[in-house]
Amino acid sequence: xxxxxxxxxxxxxxxxxxxxxxxxxxxxxxxxxxxxxxxxxxxxxxxxxxxxxxxxxxxxxxxxxxxxxxxxxxxxxxxxxxxxxxxxxxxxxxxxxxxxxxxxxxxxxxxxxxxxxxxxxxxxxxxxxxxxxxxxxxxxxxxxxxxxxxxxxxxxxxxxxxxxxxxxxxxxxxxxxxxxxxxxxxxxxxxxxxxxxxxxxxxxxxxxxxxxxxxxxxxxxxxxxxxxxxxxxxxxxxxxxxxxxxxxxxxxxxxxxxxxxxxxxxxxxxxxxxxxxxxxxxxxxxxxxxxxxxxxxxxxxxxxxxxxxxxxxxxxxxxxxxxxxxxxxxxxxxxxxxxxxxxxxxxxxxxxxxxxxxxxxxxxxxxxxxxxxxxxxxxxxxxxxxxxxxxxxxxxxxxxxxxxxxxxxxxxxxxxxxxxxxxxxxxxxxxxxxxxxxxxxxxxxxxxxxxxxxxxxxxxxxxxxxxxxxxxxxxxxxxxxxxxxxxxxxxxxxxxxxxxxxxxxxxx
Numbered sequence: 001x002x003x004x005x006x007x008x009x010x011x012x013x014x015x016x017x018x019x020x021x022x023x024x025x026x027x028x029x030x031x032x033x034x035x036x037x038x039x040x041x042x043x044x045x046x047x048x049x050x051x052x053x054x055x056x057x058x059x060x061x062x063x064x065x066x067x068x069x070x071x072x073x074x075x076x077x078x079x080x081x082x083x084x085x086x087x088x089x090x091x092x093x094x095x096x097x098x099x100x101x102x103x104x105x106x107x108x109x110x111x112x113x114x115x116x117x118x119x120x121x122x123x124x125x126x127x128x129x130x131x132x133x134x135x136x137x138x139x140x141x142x143x144x145x146x147x148x149x150x151x152x153x154x155x156x157x158x159x160x161x162x163x164x165x166x167x168x169x170x171x172x173x174x175x176x177x178x179x180x181x182x183x184x185x186x187x188x189x190x191x192x193x194x195x196x197x198x199x200x201x202x203x204x205x206x207x208x209x210x211x212x213x214x215x216x217x218x219x220x221x222x223x224x225x226x227x228x229x230x231x232x233x234x235x236x237x238x239x240x241x242x243x244x245x246x247x248x249x250x251x252x253x254x255x256x257x258x259x260x261x262x263x264x265x266x267x268x269x270x271x272x273x274x275x276x277x278x279x280x281x282x283x284x285x286x287x288x289x290x291x292x293x294x295x296x297x298x299x300x301x302x303x304x305x306x307x308x309x310x311x312x313x314x315x316x317x318x319x320x321x322x323x324x325x326x327x328x329x330x331x332x333x334x335x336x337x338x339x340x341x342x343x344x345x346x347x348x349x350x351x352x353x354x355x356x357x358x359x360x361x362x363x364x365x366x367x368x369x370x371x372x373x374x375x376x377x378x379x380x381x382x383x384x385x386x387x388x389x390x391x392x393x394x395x396x397x398x399x400x401x402x403x404x405x406x407x408x409x410x411x412x413x414x415x416x417x418x419x420x421x422x423x424x425x426x427x428x429x430x431x432x433x434x435x436x437x438x439x440x441x442x443x444x445x446x447x448x449x450x451x452x453x454x455x456x457x458x459x460x461x462x463x464x465x466x467x468x469x470x471x472x473x474x475x476x477x478x479x480x481x482x483x484x485x486x487x488x489x490x491x492x493x494x495x496x497x498x499x500x501x502x503x504x505x506x507x508x
Contacts, residue, residue, distance in 0.1 A: 047450075052427035056420075063423035064442060065391040066365045070185035070195030071149045072098045073225050073293075075112050077199040078147035078181075080251030081277065083268040085143035086112040089130055089159060090151025094187070105227055105460040106257040106468055111267050113137050117153050126154055130164045134180070135173035141267065144274055145206075146174070148182040149199060155186035179274065181206040191392035193293045193367055196225040200251055201297040207278040213305055218246035219330050220283045220306075222297065224290025224313070224369065227440075227459025228472045230258045235471035236289070239324070242338055245331045248272065248280045258469065285330045289314060289323075289473070290369035292397065312400075313373030316380050316478040317346055323474075342475040349479055350381060353486055356508070358382035360489060361413070361434040365425055365443065366458040368393040368418075372401060374438055374457065377478065379408040381485075386413055386434040389425050393418035422446065436488065455488050457481065 003009060014020065034042075045051055071088055075098045078086040088095045095114035102110040113136075115121075115129035130148075137146055148161055161182040169176050183198035200222060221240070223233055233254035240247045255270025280286075285307035288294035298308045307330065314323040320343070324335050361384045364371050368390045375385050388401055398418050405411030417428070422442060429437070429450050437443050438455045441462045447454040461467050471477035490508050497504040 046427075047430040049431050052431050055424055055427045062421050065421040066389065066425075066439070066442070067191040067193075067367070067392040068101065069151075069187035069192060070190050070198070071151050071187060072101060073192035073195030073197070074147070074149035074183055074185045074199035075099075075110075075195075076102065076192070076225055076253070077196045077203070077251045078149070079110065079256050080253040080271050081145060081147070081203060082271040082273050083144035084271060085137055085141050085146050085268075086110075087133065087137055087146045087148045088112065088114040088151055089126060089133075089148055089154045089161065089164075090114055090117055091153055092116050094151040094153075101460060102257075104462045106230070107465060108257045108259060111141070113141075115154075122153050122157060125157060126159050127164045127167060130159075130161075131168045131171055131173050134165070134168045138174045138178065143268065145179040145181060145203075147199060147203065148180060149185040149195065150183075151185075152187045155184065155188070179206055191367075193225050193290070193392060194295075196293050197296050200294070201300050203277060204250070204280070204297065205300060207274070208281040208304060211278075211281055214282050215284060215305070216246075216282045217331065218248065218280075218283045219327070220248050220250050220280045220286040220301075222250045222286065222288040222290075222294050223252070224288060224293035225367065225459070226290070226313075227461060228468050228470070228477075229253045230468045231471035232473045232477065235474050235477055239339065239474055240327065242336055243324070243327060243331065243333045244336075245327060245333050248276045248283065250277070250280065250286070285309065287311070287326065287330070290367070292368045292392075292394075311369075312376070313369040314473055315373045315481055316377035317343065317350070317475070318380060319373060319376055320474050320478065339475070346475045346478050346482075349482055353482065354382060356486060356489055357482075359384060360436065361386050362436045362438055363387035363389070363425070363429060363434040363452075364437075365389040365391075365422065365439040368397040370458045372397070372404065374481075375401065375411075375414070376404060377481065379404070379410050381482070382410060384410050384413055386432065387415055387417060387425065387428045389417040389420050389428070391419060391421055426450070436485075436492075438485075453488055453492050455485055457484065 003014060075086040078084050092114050095112050099110045099112050115126055115133040117126045117129050121129050161184060165180050165182060168174060174180060181203040183202035185195040185198055223229055226232055233249060233252050250272060252272045259266050259269045281304060283306060286301040288310040290313055291310035294310060301308055309326050311323055314320050328335050362378055363386045364374050371388050371390045375388055378385050398416050401416040405414040426446055429446060429452055433452060436455060437446060437452045438457050440458050440460050441456060443454040446452060456464055470480050472481050
């Protein structure tokens with residue numbers, strides 16, 4: 001065998017050794033494998049317009065949707081509050097998925113617990129699981145708040161979190177005045193951005209309900225579900241600090257998912273202070289960086305008398321302009337010269353690289369606000385969006401996207417797809433390809449099958465490291481995104497020109 005104590009090979013090379021390739025070949029006879037000709041014929045067929053029509057006509061099946069389930073968003077939102085323990089009312093397996101999903105992206109441990117519901121709880125209800133689970137979580141982990149969300153099993157049988165939590169208090173699982181925020185987040189409807197929204201609303205209502213509001217000049221900012229939140233939240237706070245604004249970031253995970261290695265394990269680190277959440281009721285306004293992550297929260301904030309304003313993941317020049325102008329309007333603070341200089345530097349960088357990116361075609365998939373934000377920036381760069389897909393986009397998002405495309409001559413070829421999955425994106429790219437694809441790590445299978453280079457710019461990114469530590473929002477983030485896109489374009493150009501040596505230039 002090729003593996004020995006003196007010669008340890010990584011799996012990426014180990015399984016290419018003759019012993020393993022022969023083993024894989026022999027396995028085929030037990031797996032009803034088709035002939036190579038039959039496989040090639042089918043591979044060619046799924047790239048045709050005929051197959052695309054069949055693919056888009058399916059109704060009862062979803063293949064690799066570009067979204068996750070509600071409780072994942074709720075767990076992510078819960079993590080952004082001071083010493084808060086995410087608590088799933090459901091099975092252990094669901095919670096393990098949420099923890100692993102976030103850990104694989106951020107490369108950080110993600111504390112979360114569950115009520116460990118099994119078959120008996122599915123029949124008789126999970127109240128006893130929740131009562132015991134809250135007691136264990138409170139006494140073992142000593143959080144300052146517990147944030148409860150539900151999974152499929154609890155929602156199918158109709159467990160009532162409000163009643164169950166009240167019963168838990170009566171039985172002494174947690175003190176009467178201990179904050180237990182909650183949100184019903186059924187996995188079988190909506191997506192992670194809905195779960196994020198509902199949990200943020202749940203936390204705010206836990207502290208704001210039956211409280212009298214005394215308006216002040218501060219603003220609240222909700223970042224939304226964002227895989228680049230470590231870098232983006234810090235950049236957001238820097239921008240607000242440059243403007244001299246009074247603000248509270250609602251659900252700030254920037255330190256939570258970026259803990260240092262210094263010999264001390266921090267189960268809870270960072271997050272929005274709970275006292276700040278309580279006083280955030282008095283803010284003049286609440287703004288959201290991602291409109292579709294804040295629908296229910298905004299309704300609640302408006303009921304409390306706050307102004308609201310939402311954005312679509314502000315990347316690039318125009319979107320950042322809109323954000324800063326709104327902040328200036330709400331706070332009365334002028335935009336400082338330092339940020340005007342940053343804006344000019346981004347515009348200069350765009351001009352420097354216009355010849356490289358102008359006219360290049362891109363397809364994009366991801367959450368609705370992300371797709372909108374990236375598309376707007378592509379149009380600013382003179383690039384041409386082709387397929388713009390959001391599995392969890394709705395009719396309102398489609399209308400906004402179509403209006404955005406019509407606002408620029410570079411958007412003429414753009415097509416907007418809501419409710420579609422990545423297998424349908426494959427058909428789109430096979431029949432009407434773009435030169436590049438922007439999305440998350442799941443796009444690497446489209447890259448392999450169709451030879452369309454993938455640029456990873458949204459959650460989840462499992463197969464690359466530390467992207468989340470750098471901002472994509474604002475002028476500085478726009479520069480980072482620009483460089484990321486340019487690097488891919490120029491890497492592809494180098495690979496292509498290296499084949500012949502013609503135009504394999506040192507200066508690009």
